[in-house]
Amino acid sequence: MARTGDDSWDLASSVGATATMVAAGRAFASRDPDPLIDDPFAEPLVRAVGLEFFSRMLDGDLDMSQLPDASPERVQAMIDGMAVRTKFFDDYFHDAVGTGIRQAVILASGLDARAYRLEWAPGTVVYEVDQPRVIEFKSTTLAGLGAAPTAERRTVGIDLREDWPTALRAAGFDPAAPTAWLAEGLLIYLPPEAQDRLFDLITALSARGSTVATEYAPGIIDFDADQARELSAPLREHGLDVDMPTLVYPGQRSHVMDYLAGLGWRVDGVPRDDLFARYRRPAPVDSIDPLGEIVYVSATLT
Numbered sequence: 001m002a003r004t005g006d007d008s009w010d011l012a013s014s015v016g017a018t019a020t021m022v023a024a025g026r027a028f029a030s031r032d033p034d035p036l037i038d039d040p041f042a043e044p045l046v047r048a049v050g051l052e053f054f055s056r057m058l059d060g061d062l063d064m065s066q067l068p069d070a071s072p073e074r075v076q077a078m079i080d081g082m083a084v085r086t087k088f089f090d091d092y093f094h095d096a097v098g099t100g101i102r103q104a105v106i107l108a109s110g111l112d113a114r115a116y117r118l119e120w121a122p123g124t125v126v127y128e129v130d131q132p133r134v135i136e137f138k139s140t141t142l143a144g145l146g147a148a149p150t151a152e153r154r155t156v157g158i159d160l161r162e163d164w165p166t167a168l169r170a171a172g173f174d175p176a177a178p179t180a181w182l183a184e185g186l187l188i189y190l191p192p193e194a195q196d197r198l199f200d201l202i203t204a205l206s207a208r209g210s211t212v213a214t215e216y217a218p219g220i221i222d223f224d225a226d227q228a229r230e231l232s233a234p235l236r237e238h239g240l241d242v243d244m245p246t247l248v249y250p251g252q253r254s255h256v257m258d259y260l261a262g263l264g265w266r267v268d269g270v271p272r273d274d275l276f277a278r279y280r281r282p283a284p285v286d287s288i289d290p291l292g293e294i295v296y297v298s299a300t301l302t
Contacts, residue, residue, distance in 0.1 A: 011049045011110070011111065011133075011134060011137060012049055012050065012051050014247065015189050015247055016110070016131075016134060017051065017240070018185070018189075018247065019108075019110030019111050019134070019185075020046055020049045020051060020054060020110075020111065021054070021240075022082065022110065022111070022185055023039075023042045023045055023046050023110070023111040024042070024046045024054045024057060024058070025078070025079060025081075025082030026039040026042040026082060026083075026086055027039065027042035027043040027046055027058060028057075028079045028082070029079050029080070029082050029083035029086065030042060030043075032079070032083065035083070036083040036084065036086070036087045036279055036281075037083055037086045037087055037090065038117070039086070039113060039117060040117065041111075041113035041116055041117060041142065041145070041147060042111070042113070043058055044141070044145055045111045045113070045138065045141055045142075046058065046111070048137075048141045049137075051240065053240040054240075074284075077282075077284040080276065080281040080282070080284075081272065081276075081284070083279070083281070084272070084275040084276055084278075084279050084281060085184075085215065085272075085275075085294075085296070087275075087279055088213075088270070088275055088296050089114075089182060089184055089213055090114070090118060092180070092182070092211070092213040092298055093114065093118060093180060093182070094118070094119075096180035096211050097120060097121045097124060097180070099178075099209070099211075100178070101178045101179065101180045101209070101210070101211065102121065102123050102124045102125065102177070103124070103125050103127075103173070103174065103177050103178065103179045103180070104120075104124065104125070104126045104127065104151075104179065104180040104181075104182070105126075105127045105129065105168065105173070105179055105180070105181050105182070106126065106127065106128050106129065106182045106184075107129050107160065107181065107182065107183045107186060107198075108129065108130055108160060108183070108184075108185070108186045108189075109128035109129060109130045109134075109135075109138075110130060110134060110138075110185075111138060112128070112184070113138075113142070113147075114126070115128065115149045115150065115151055115153040116142060116147050116148070116149050116150060116153075117150070118150060118151075119150060120150050120151035123152075124151040124152065125151065125152045125153075125154060125172070126149070126151045126152070126153050126154070127154050127155075127156055127168060127171060127173060128153065128154070128155050128156065129156040129158065129160065129164055129167075129168065130156075130157070131157065131158070131159055132157035132158070134157075135155045135156075135157040136157065139155060154171045154172060155171075156168050156171050160198070161194070164201075165201055165204075165205055168205070173205075175205045175206070175207065176207055177207055178206075178207050178208070178209040178210045178211075179205070179206055179207070179210045179211075180210070180211045180212075180213075181202050181206070181210065181211065181212040181213070182212075182213050182214070183198065183202075183212070183213070183214040184213070184214065184215065185215070186198075186214070187214060187215070187216050187217075187256070188217060188248045188249065189247060189248065189249065190249060191249045192249065192251060192252065192253030192254065195253055195254065195256075196253075196254050196259060199212075199256075199259060199260060199263060200263070203263045203264065203265070203301070206301050207301070208301055208302065209300065209301065210300070210301045211298065211299065211300050211301070212260070212265065212297075212298070212299050212301075213296075213297060213298045213299075214256065214296075214297050215294050215295065215296045215297060216256040216294070216295055216297065217293065217294055217295075218255070218293060218295065256295075256297055257269050257295075257297060257299075260297070260299045261299075264301060264302055265299035265300060265301050265302070266299060266300045266301075266302050267297060267298075267299040268297070268298050268299070269295045269296065269297050270295065270296045270297075271293055271294070271295050271296075272293065272294040272295070272296065273293075275296060
């Protein structure tokens with residue numbers, strides 16, 4: 001089903017299912033014999049969502065390498081891709097806290113468990129913003145596991161298409177204090193004008209010295225919907241009804257690094273292949289994403 005301006009979802013449907021897919025990737029990356037990341041909450045959260053496809057994967061009952069065009073090397077490259085992505089943003093928060101930032105905001109937080117698994121400095125407040133059903137599910141599931149946040153965690157249950165800045169302030173957010181913002185795995189699910197609006201709002205809410213991190217796909221302008229549908233077809237055949245071309249907003253949009261620079265941010269970008277090298281993972285021999293190259297961005301407001 002194509003996206004609409006007022007659609008909604010849970011973690012087993014539409015865009016929400018992609019958050020569960022990402023968490024499954026973190027679960028597999030955490031199992032690696034030489035892991036880059038350790039996310040002990042990813043697997044139990046994925047299982048709690050209840051999508052049989054992912055439960056079978058985690059149990060070893062569904063060998064992804066046996067699916068069409070999914071060689072063992074390609075599957076490992078996708079797991080490594082999730083590992084380096086997660087590690088990049090983990091390091092980003094570690095560095096932000098190291099500069100004295102004590103306020104973090106995770107936008108479209110999904111099944112992100114960084115408020116529980118990272119080492120935060122005393123006094124750090126982590127705000128998680130997502131749809132109310134997503135926030136409630138994760139909070140309830142983690143409480144049932146006996147998990148305790150490693151920072152002061154404040155949840156903001158609101159759709160990002162609504163007035164989330166007001167809701168964030170109501171939860172105690174202080175615009176006068178430097179903030180570490182994260183928009184991970186979000187931009188491709190926003191229309192082009194909404195992407196710009198997101199960074200406009202972040203900038204308006206940020207004190208000097210604030211940071212922001214995200215990733216973007218320059219090739220989304222030429223997004224290959226046929227390739228994406230071909231890659232997702234085997235997933236649907238095995239019970240995961242996610243049709244990527246209906247979830248992504250392709251087409252012309254602002255270059256993220258240039259747009260942030262124009263708003264007064266000092267910007268750095270790292271191509272995904274360079275992250276593979278940084279974290280000593282073999283670079284994929286062919287494309288593992290219909291979006292093409294991914295660039296990981298971090299920026300500081302000057």
